[in-house]
Amino acid sequence: MFIEIEADSSVPIYLQLAQQIIEGVAKGELKPGDSLPSVRAFAADLGMNMHTVNKAYHFLEEKEFIQIVPKKGVFIHEKSIRPANGNDLDRLKKELRPLIGEALCLKLSTEELNELLTEIVRDIKGGTR
Amino acid sequence: MTISIFSALLILTNTIQAILPKILKSSEAFGVFIPDTHINDGRIVRMKKAYTQMLLIVGNAIIGGYLFWSLLTNPMEEHTVYVGLALLFIVLFISMGLYARNHVTLIKLKKKEHWGAGQKERKVVDLQFREQLKLLPNIYFIMPILINIGLWIYGLSQYDSLPNPIPTHWGPNGEADAFAEKSWLSVSALPFMVLIIQSMLLFFNSAMRQSGAKIQVRNKKRSRQQQLAFRKYSSWLLFLVLITVTMLMGYLQLTIIHADLMSSSIMMFATLAFVLIILASVMFYTVKIGQSGTRIEVEHQDVETDGVIDVDDDRHWKFGLIYVNREDPSLMVEKRFGVGWTLNFGHAGSWIFLALLLGSIVLVSLIL
16 A cells, blocks of 8 residues: 655644544555555655654554564554544544534534535445455 | 686676666666756667667677687686686776766766756655564674674684694685685684674675665655665575575685585585576576566556656765765665665775774684
8 A cells, every 4th residue: 555645734743644544544545454565665665754653653652553572573563443432532523623613603504514424424434455 | 617607707707797787777877867857868778779889899899809818829727817807807807987977977967057957856765664674683683693703613623633833724626725724813814704794794784784775756655665675685686696605605614613614616616606506696686676676567657747747866976886974874775886785985984894804814824
């Protein structure tokens, strides 16, 4: 799976990395147990500091999307596709909130928001090969 | 003999320098990053053509003159060597001069016309690149090293029966033409030198594994396949050099211990085979694989993409030749102008490697 990073985007690079890996899991391009490049190899491919990759990996590890096994490597978490538990739901709610707020300022109705949501879901799943 | 060796060397050097633009990535011309929007720019195409023609004409004229001079005046062997070496430097100097002129012109042009403006710069990573990378495992490189160390120990164990003085340098016919007084150190010199070369090759193979892949945003599949192939063949080339060096030098080591093993004809044949094998593989690597695998045909065609270009990393390349990037953990990267690999001089490891290499060479010259 290819990951594409925009250096002069407003989204920090570590977040771009993490988000694209999560989307890869959602699409099924990355399956539980698949291995990811080592921090050093990933940073070399990016031509960027290892710190950036580390930050992305820790971000993903915290959310239980990847598993870092010392001396073995980095893998997509066995439980990366899972029914959301209370913690997951709380986190999603918190992260969605500012975006919904922004949408309300822009006068989007609940129906329009629903439509937007359906469209994004279709777009992500449509990417499945 | 000397004249034909030097002429061959001159032709090879000059031709490789001249055809370089044809075997390099189109996204880099004369050490300058060229965005996808300009890779077919007529001015760059003409520049490359003019460079190739100029070098072929001037280079071959020089080589012709060299041959003519040696036939006409029948110079002493020594003079043939000196003039040949001087011409080799002149040929390289001319190509570097032309390179520098084109490099500066392109940098100015790119800046003036804002190439790549309005395009989004993107860096692409293939998450499975390392899994698909098929380099020879390091154990293949360690085996010959163990053989060399074995011969080293064997030589030391036979210390008393070794000749004094001990040969340290051989002509192409295998006859020793330089000697040193026998001591533990001078007996170790040959295997130690071999060990330096072997470790260097092992180092390159390991560094290549960690080297960052440069996937092009508009040709993801093509560039991935070409790089995988380029790295695989680079690894094979290293291994071939390792095997041939180990065999040739191992044979020499054995002839020091058992003088009756020495045979002029075997040695001549082995040296010739060594030179031919290495030459043929380098030619194959250069012409059939090309820098970064550019000469390899790829079945997968990429979907045309617009609005995106690769990241301009000119700032990490001094004069387009020397790579310095402190952030990049790669020890080795693919050359921009040339065939093969170069070190990342922003990485402490590269300096440690160079210091070790230089230190061991100095050590050997002090022993002998």
